[in-house]
Amino acid sequence: MTEYENELKEAFPEVDPGIRPFGSRVLVQIKTPKTKTKSGLFLGHDLVETEKWNTQTAKVISLGPLAFKNRDTMKAWPEGDWCKPGDFVRVGKYGGDRFEVPFEKDSDDCALFVVFNDLDIIGDVYSNPLEIKAFL
16 A cells, blocks of 8 residues: 555545435545644644644545436436545535544544535545645
8 A cells, every 4th residue: 555545544534424415415524634743743632623624625425316416307417426435525614514423432533524415515626635735
């Protein structure tokens, strides 16, 4: 596994969110902030929390059955799905239903998930999602 793949796995750890979105909703996992620098220095709690809650880069986890479909006819939009599970996207800082799930049972470390309406997904991240930093 390359260093990039390891960093991606750390930023988007595999955690079961415990839900599937209904209707036209999209479930995403927000990028988990680093807790220490490459040289091994631990980052302060406030800095980590600021990065966590201001990050707008996410990984698509799942789509509701009506996501990217006409609500009246249930047919796919002419432009197709804007994203699919595994894609990295840009999402709004506010909005959506946000919740945390611990990495492991009885762990304080949590992954942040958000359920958005399909129209609230801002854009596709086609560059390295790890290079996009939160506004601090």
